Amino acid sequence: VTIDNGSFQWSAPSNIALVKYWGKRENTNSSNAISSEQIPANPSVSFTLNHCKTITKLAFAKKQDQSSFSFDLLFEGQPKEEFKPKIQKFLERIAVYCPYLKEYHFTIATENTFPHSSGIASSASGMAALAMNIMSLEKALYPEMTEDFFYQKASFLARLGSGSACRSVKGSVVVWGNNTSINGSSDLFGVEFPNTIHANFKNYQDTILLVDKGEKVVSSTVGHNLMHNHPFAEQRFEQAHQNLSKLKKVLENGDLQQFIQIVESEALTLHAMMMTSLPYFILMKPNTLEIINKIWKFRNETQTPVCFTLDAGANVHVLYPENVSETVLQFIQAELVGYCQNGNYICDQIGEGAINL
Ligand code: PMV
Numbered sequence: 305v306t307i308d309n310g311s312f313q314w315s316a317p318s319n320i321a322l323v324k325y326w327g328k329r330e331n332t333n334s335s336n337a338i339s340s341e342q343i344p345a346n347p348s349v350s351f352t353l354n355h356c357k358t359i360t361k362l363a364f365a366k367k368q369d370q371s372s373f374s375f376d377l378l379f380e381g382q383p384k385e386e387f388k389p390k391i392q393k394f395l396e397r398i399a400v401y402c403p404y405l406k407e408y409h410f411t412i413a414t415e416n417t418f419p420h421s422s423g424i425a426s427s428a429s430g431m432a433a434l435a436m437n438i439m440s441l442e443k444a445l446y447p448e449m450t451e452d453f454f455y456q457k458a459s460f461l462a463r464l465g466s467g468s469a470c471r472s473v474k475g476s477v478v479v480w481g482n483n484t485s486i487n488g489s490s491d492l493f494g495v496e497f498p499n500t501i502h503a504n505f506k507n508y509q510d511t512i513l514l515v516d517k518g519e520k521v522v523s524s525t526v527g528h529n530l531m532h533n534h535p536f537a538e539q540r541f542e543q544a545h546q547n548l549s550k551l552k553k554v555l556e557n558g559d560l561q562q563f564i565q566i567v568e569s570e571a572l573t574l575h576a577m578m579m580t581s582l583p584y585f586i587l588m589k590p591n592t593l594e595i596i597n598k599i600w601k602f603r604n605e606t607q608t609p610v611c612f613t614l615d616a617g618a619n620v621h622v623l624y625p626e627n628v629s630e631t632v633l634q635f636i637q638a639e640l641v642g643y644c645q646n647g648n649y650i651c652d653q654i655g656e657g658a659i660n661l
Pocket of ligand 1: 320323324326348427468524525574616
């Protein structure tokens with residue numbers, strides 16, 4: 305099939321890891337440099353979010369000169385030169401898997417549903433949304449493609465943009481990385497959690513407390529590299545495997561006490577890795593700790609199954625089942641919002657993945 309021009313539009317959500325991806329496998333096989341890029345040192349699993357999304361429209365038109373990539377980038381309607389190198393690098397990385405890309409000039413128009421520079425990483429949702437659009441183009445060129453191939457390759461491409469983006473394509477709970485307890489798991493793409501998820505996790509809530517909206521102190525590229533020659537790396541990677549196996553059972557049996565223990569330990573371990581690397585970093589702020597302590601106190605006093613997780617930054621994700629939403633939201637408003645920058649927080653919950661618009 306030949307196609308001269310057209311456009312596609314997809315939204316893709318952000319995700320929050322329960323077992324954290326932190327560290328990439330070293331690029332050992334130089335003859336196979338591309339396929340050994342962005343391979344995680346340990347498996348991870350995340351909840352897909354619902355409201356925090358990137359919406360990306362990809363317009364394409366056949367061009368004469370097919371020797372290089374050509375694209376314009378609009379962010380919230382305005383040309384955005386700063387983001388172009390990241391997209392250029394992504395296109396270069398995926399070129400061997402998508403040889404048709406140089407035949408077109410692209411206009412990529414993208415926007416986020418969450419406030420710009422809110423401290424919420426948009427790389428997962430952004431790279432996933434772009435990968436979905438590219439796969440729509442590929443599907444238009446090769447219509448015989450199966451739906452399974454479409455989503456698997458979308459996740460594979462998203463991974464090459466930003467590792468965790470491969471978990472933002474399809475499904476509400478997504479595993480990335482080889483692990484013996486998860487059927488079909490792969491280092492190359494995310495897979496939907498293969499088993500039935502317990503009703504306790506239906507519509508699980510994630511209220512994101514925006515403690516610090518500043519630029520990331522440590523980019524994730526730098527962060528992942530800190531795990532090379534890290535004194536605790538091997539134990540950490542092994543622990544992630546064990547935590548994923550434990551969490552697999554918990555997601556099936558609905559044991560919220562176990563869930564809380566694994567998820568909070570994973571968050572603190574991620575930060576412990578950063579505190580014990582060289583150079584070392586503390587990415588929590590005083591208010592992050594205030595919030596964690598308040599959550600622990602509230603949980604002790606009320607027995608409400610609420611817990612926290614963290615990304616590579618100071619913001620706190622507060623996770624809880626839907627049936628305790630009312631009490632937890634009251635608690636958040638009364639006791640935690642004061643620790644957020646300008647009182648800002650985002651109410652989200654578990655979602656389903658990318659949507660073709
Ligand atoms: O996808 P990256 O390279 O930005 O790494 C994300 C790393 C964490 O968000 C800290 C953990 C994770 O698994 O999402």
